[in-house]
Amino acid sequence: MAKNYWLMKVEPESYSIDDFERDKETAWEGVRNYQARNLLRDDIKKGDGVLFYASNADPTGVAGVAEVSRSGYPDHFSWDKKHHYFDPKSDPENPTWYMVDIKFIERFPAVVSLAELKTTKGLE
Template identity: 45%
Template sequence: MTRSTQHWLMKSEPDAFSIDDLKRKGQEAWDGVRNYQARNFMRDGMRVGDKIFFYHSNCEQPGIVGIAEVATDAYPDPSQFDPKSKYFDAASSRDNPRWMLVEVKFIKKLKRTISLRELQGDPALVEMPLVRKGNRLSVMPVASNEWRHILTLE
């Protein structure tokens, strides 16, 4: 039985890594995730070919700015082993890595930012984790019906 494509939303601060950075690089490791639930989504849920909304957070106008695709299965985030990295984790070992990443591939930049405010005000998206109060995850699933609806907003 073939698994259907899943949909995701991944947040990045544009000052750290933007949709334009991904466009320029083509493909990039999504490193530095240090939340267990977000890690589990990457490790246990994401598969090559899954589609991603690229979301700019912690900026003047947070919102969905582009589309990417999962390019690799999850593998250990090397930054957890580097004592010079801000993402170093002394409790993690190569035999039992704590943190994982996937690589993401640029698909397209949207014609406009679909703002968080617009998403929060859309009755079709009331169940979406992104618009719920208190949800600060950097990686989260997007239901297929939410994905299709958001694509119509561009």
């Protein structure tokens, strides 16, 4: 079976490639979009590749690569009333939100722009 690759967007002021390289592994929590939630829950699997995309950065683009180290599981932060990602409608018995864990693989020497990605053979 072919390996899937996913683009995961990050706001560098919240969590940068520097933070990720230091931590080596992180939970990809706080996703509050239903379409993305479905991908996290149903499609993104351990071993899949991740393009670590820094948005609202200068420059904006892919800063490195990672690998999914744990397939989708319930985002327990949605049940923590003190957490930024708390959602009163989410229930541990029937979770609304999911997350995955990703591990750092490589930092690129230069950020790769979305335009470059779109014109790279094999990434159609």
